[in-house]
Amino acid sequence: MKKSWITLLIFTLSMPVYAALDEVNVYSARKEQLIKPLLTDFTRQTGIKVNLVTSKADALLKRLESEGLNSPADILITTDAGRLHRAKAANVLQPSLNDNMKKLVPAHLRDADGYWIGLTTRSRMMVYAKDRVQASELSTYEDLTDPKWKKRICIRSSNNIYNQSLVASMIAHKGESETARWVEGLVNNMARKPKGGDRDQVKAVAAGQCDIAVVNTYYLGQMINSNDPKEVAAANQVSVFWPNQSDRGAHINVSGIAVTKAAKNKENAIKLMEFLLSKESQTWYAETNNEYPVLADAPWSDTLKTWGEFHGDGLNLTKLGDLNTQAIRIMDRAGWR
Amino acid sequence: MKKHFNLWSILTIATALLLTVPLWVLVSFVFEPTNENWTHLADTLLPEYIINSLWLMLGVSIGTLLLGIPSAWFISQYHFVGKRVFHWALLLPMAMPAYIIAYTYTGLLEFEGPVQSALRTLFETQTVNLWFPEIRSLGGAIVMFSLVLYPYVYLLARSAFANQSHSVMQASRTLGAGPYKTFFKVALPIARPAIIAGLTLALMETLADFGTVQHFGVATFTTGIYRTWTGFGDTTTTAQLSILLLVFVTVLMMVEFWSRKQAKYFTNPNQQSNLTLPTLTGGRAVGAFTLCLIPILFGFILPALQLLDWSINVASTSLNSEFFTLVWNSFSLAFITALVTVSIALLLLYAKRSQNNKMVDHSVRVASLGYAIPGTVIAVAVMIPFAWFDNTLDAWSRETLGISTGLLLSGTLFALIFAYSFRFLSVALQSIGSGLSQIKPSMDESAKTLGASHWTILKRIHIPLLSSSLVTAFILVFVEVLKELPTTLILRPFNFNTLSVRAYEMAADERLADAGLPALLIVITGLIPVIILSKLIGKRHA
Numbered sequence: 104m105k106k107s108w109i110t111l112l113i114f115t116l117s118m119p120v121y122a123a124l125d126e127v128n129v130y131s132a133r134k135e136q137l138i139k140p141l142l143t144d145f146t147r148q149t150g151i152k153v154n155l156v157t158s159k160a161d162a163l164l165k166r167l168e169s170e171g172l173n174s175p176a177d178i179l180i181t182t183d184a185g186r187l188h189r190a191k192a193a194n195v196l197q198p199s200l201n202d203n204m205k206k207l208v209p210a211h212l213r214d215a216d217g218y219w220i221g222l223t224t225r226s227r228m229m230v231y232a233k234d235r236v237q238a239s240e241l242s243t244y245e246d247l248t249d250p251k252w253k254k255r256i257c258i259r260s261s262n263n264i265y266n267q268s269l270v271a272s273m274i275a276h277k278g279e280s281e282t283a284r285w286v287e288g289l290v291n292n293m294a295r296k297p298k299g300g301d302r303d304q305v306k307a308v309a310a311g312q313c314d315i316a317v318v319n320t321y322y323l324g325q326m327i328n329s330n331d332p333k334e335v336a337a338a339n340q341v342s343v344f345w346p347n348q349s350d351r352g353a354h355i356n357v358s359g360i361a362v363t364k365a366a367k368n369k370e371n372a373i374k375l376m377e378f379l380l381s382k383e384s385q386t387w388y389a390e391t392n393n394e395y396p397v398l399a400d401a402p403w404s405d406t407l408k409t410w411g412e413f414h415g416d417g418l419n420l421t422k423l424g425d426l427n428t429q430a431i432r433i434m435d436r437a438g439w440r
Numbered sequence: 441m442k443k444h445f446n447l448w449s450i451l452t453i454a455t456a457l458l459l460t461v462p463l464w465v466l467v468s469f470v471f472e473p474t475n476e477n478w479t480h481l482a483d484t485l486l487p488e489y490i491i492n493s494l495w496l497m498l499g500v501s502i503g504t505l506l507l508g509i510p511s512a513w514f515i516s517q518y519h520f521v522g523k524r525v526f527h528w529a530l531l532l533p534m535a536m537p538a539y540i541i542a543y544t545y546t547g548l549l550e551f552e553g554p555v556q557s558a559l560r561t562l563f564e565t566q567t568v569n570l571w572f573p574e575i576r577s578l579g580g581a582i583v584m585f586s587l588v589l590y591p592y593v594y595l596l597a598r599s600a601f602a603n604q605s606h607s608v609m610q611a612s613r614t615l616g617a618g619p620y621k622t623f624f625k626v627a628l629p630i631a632r633p634a635i636i637a638g639l640t641l642a643l644m645e646t647l648a649d650f651g652t653v654q655h656f657g658v659a660t661f662t663t664g665i666y667r668t669w670t671g672f673g674d675t676t677t678t679a680q681l682s683i684l685l686l687v688f689v690t691v692l693m694m695v696e697f698w699s700r701k702q703a704k705y706f707t708n709p710n711q712q713s714n715l716t717l718p719t720l721t722g723g724r725a726v727g728a729f730t731l732c733l734i735p736i737l738f739g740f741i742l743p744a745l746q747l748l749d750w751s752i753n754v755a756s757t758s759l760n761s762e763f764f765t766l767v768w769n770s771f772s773l774a775f776i777t778a779l780v781t782v783s784i785a786l787l788l789l790y791a792k793r794s795q796n797n798k799m800v801d802h803s804v805r806v807a808s809l810g811y812a813i814p815g816t817v818i819a820v821a822v823m824i825p826f827a828w829f830d831n832t833l834d835a836w837s838r839e840t841l842g843i844s845t846g847l848l849l850s851g852t853l854f855a856l857i858f859a860y861s862f863r864f865l866s867v868a869l870q871s872i873g874s875g876l877s878q879i880k881p882s883m884d885e886s887a888k889t890l891g892a893s894h895w896t897i898l899k900r901i902h903i904p905l906l907s908s909s910l911v912t913a914f915i916l917v918f919v920e921v922l923k924e925l926p927t928t929l930i931l932r933p934f935n936f937n938t939l940s941v942r943a944y945e946m947a948a949d950e951r952l953a954d955a956g957l958p959a960l961l962i963v964i965t966g967l968i969p970v971i972i973l974s975k976l977i978g979k980r981h982a
Binding site (some may be wrong): 113129134135136138139154155157158163164165167168170171173174175189260262267296297298299300301302303306308310311312322325329330331352360427428431432435436440 | 481484669816823930932937941943946948954
């Protein structure tokens with residue numbers, strides 16, 4: 104055991120000595136399995152070593168804040184725009200977008216002041232039971248409060264950031280009081296108390312516990328391409344519906360990236376951003392996780408192609424961060440657990 | 441033996457103070473004015489959070505006691521078929537993270553799972569109306585927690601029963617009390633401090649959990665803490681809520697403490713080692729066998745089979761060399777933390793015992809609160825002072841020496857081990873404390889009269905007598921660290937992954953099947969020391 108002590112001691116002592124070498128340090132809220140392969144490719148191509156720590160977005164943000172200018176992190180990656188906005192507001196980011204990046208990515212998917220940029224988009228769409236619901240019965244998120252959906256809707260807990268963002272987008276478009284009524288109506292139509300993750304909602308539709316579910320695109324994509332025949336079977340019993348196509352479009356969010364204020368390897372950090380926005384990386388996102396590339400000419404995976412093109416909400420995503428607190432309060436008051 | 445402050449007391453108080461820095465960070469937020477998030481919470485969800493937490497505590501208390509005490513009693517008092525295996529196998533569920541067992545049971549029992557599907561086929565119905573208890577509910581959460589947390593009660597109760605002098609039991613039997621009466625009137629009251637210690641641990645862990653209740657859609661007090669932080673980004677209210685939780689736990693511990701203040705039981709553990717235990721046969725043996733099998737079957741075998749099934753048939757990642765690194769990281773981290781934590785606990789408890797000093801008593805009590813704080817909150821409360829220390833030191837050394845020291849402690853394994861030690865000290869304190877409480881103070885006093893120093897008393901009397909409690913504490917902390925998630929996730933250094941982080945990242949991505957393999961490895965890694973160490977205890981006791 105002596106050896107492990109020594110190994111650990113050496114390891115501990117060597118930890119803070121980062122920077123200076125040809126490397127880049129990444130704080131990522133994207134799970135390791137959804138970012139590491141790309142980082143490995145990046146190192147192979149550029150020779151720049153990437154040090155990675157993955158965690159929850161709020162924890163990473165707190166870590167950046169408390170570490171201040173001594174923070175080793177050069178890059179922050181999150182899976183929603185709200186957290187990037189919160190990081191910007193907490194003054195731990197710096198502007199880093201160059202003209203080329205701005206040209207590649209549409210304006211609503213990046214920060215207006217150049218602090219962060221989206222890497223992929225995902226939509227919070229509807230899925231419905233093929234045998235019990237006609238696509239023509241569905242129309243908008245607003246319509247989910249219609250009494251005809253009484254006890255027919257499944258959606259996960261309001262703890263989930265994607266639901267919070269969905270409600271925040273509703274506030275941005277419709278105002279607070281109308282959103283509050285909408286959330287109440289939605290809660291009234293829920294088939295069961297919110298539980299489980301997005302995949303569980305799809306499974307519940309397949310099992311007949313509810314007829315519609317609101318879920319993120321990539322979860323359904325993962326189910327369709329799963330090794331588990333039960334998941335594939337469940338996914339095959341539902342169809343995708345893109346809501347609000349005749350007005351503002353389906354709600355979308357991004358996973359995004361930013362350079363930290365404390366960055367000591369800014370040049371490498373920007374190289375990494377450019378790499379993650381390259382056609383090659385963008386294709387990987389689509390193929391591996393069924394996320395939509397932000398790059399217009401990156402090809403979609405087969406699964407994404409079968410769902411077809413859709414009109415996404417053009418709302419500036421910064422709004423989602425601004426309105427998050429209000430969204431949670433509305434959900435709390437309406438009893439969305 | 442009234443004593444004023446000496447080096448020993450000061451050292452103890454200083455250790456406790458240093459270790460509880462995260463707690464003081466949290467307390468410092470209490471003095472900040474409450475904001476509108478408080479009002480909002482109090483107006484909407486707080487009552488529900490509190491009620492759910494209380495129900496959960498009640499349910500888990502009943503569950504862990506029912507699973508833990510009978511098995512501990514039979515293992516410690518009788519011989520029966522399978523006992524040698526049950527002896528350690530009853531600890532296995534402990535290595536199963538609560539949220540993982542929750543996922544496995546969801547997979548087994550949900551509407552589209554194998555059990556309900558089979559029932560539907562059996563009754564030839566496709567209707568949704570077939571009634572089946574909903575696993576993702578308060579009741580389900582109670583069952584899950586009971587299944588993985590009863591080993592605390594079992595472990596501490598078992599050593600308390602085993603240490604009870606047989607002459608006491610025999611006296612009870614001679615006086616005409618049957619086995620039931622002996623159990624309820626004699627054995628149980630003597631073992632009460634140990635049982636309560638185990639129950640306290642189980643309840644503290646229940647209160648601190650977020651993953652399981654979140655998955656089951658049961659909003660508890662910790663849900664509130666978590667939401668306030670992630671949803672509102674409000675550190676102040678988060679800290680205030682955590683302190684409220686701690687006040688509640690403290691009151692609970694105080695009530696228990698006062699209620700048994702009069703009662704003190706000491707026994708002489710040496711008397712029993714030569715005695716042979718009665719052997720159960722026939723129906724009684726079957727009964728004991730079943731009672732011991734049930735917790736293992738539902739707390740370990742079934743969920744492990746589900747994990748195995750996922751890992752083999754469904755997972756897209758397979759066992760590769762990367763997993764060895766994960767196992768090694770998890771193992772070494774758990775080993776070192778267990779060593780550190782058990783040492784600190786021993787120091788504190790020994791000081792408390794020998795010094796008879798109120799300040800020392802209080803320090804120890806405060807130092808044991810970490811376990812009830814949600815891991816996420818502890819992680820943040822460690823992060824803040826460490827970063828402050830690093831940045832202050834850096835600023836100072838830049839100014840005076842012209843050298844930047846950068847972040848010395850933040851983002852290192854030291855910070856992580858520190859956080860674990862604070863969080864799990866309670867686990868070590870409870871198990872060593874309940875062992876220590878059974879050693880007569882007269883022994884210390886005789887030794888002292890004979891001129892033995894504190895150190896000699898500790899080395900020659902307490903450590904040998906305490907060895908099984910120390911081993912117990914070591915196993916508990918080891919396994920806790922192995923499956924610990926939020927603190928590890930938040931405080932770990934760059935490029936440092938553990939099994940629990942891997943399991944979580946897969947599960948959080950809703951790739952349950954891929955979470956199966958790392959979860960299984962957690963269980964296996966935890967199993968090794970459990971088996972080895974309980975064989976060691978077994979040799980001494982059986």
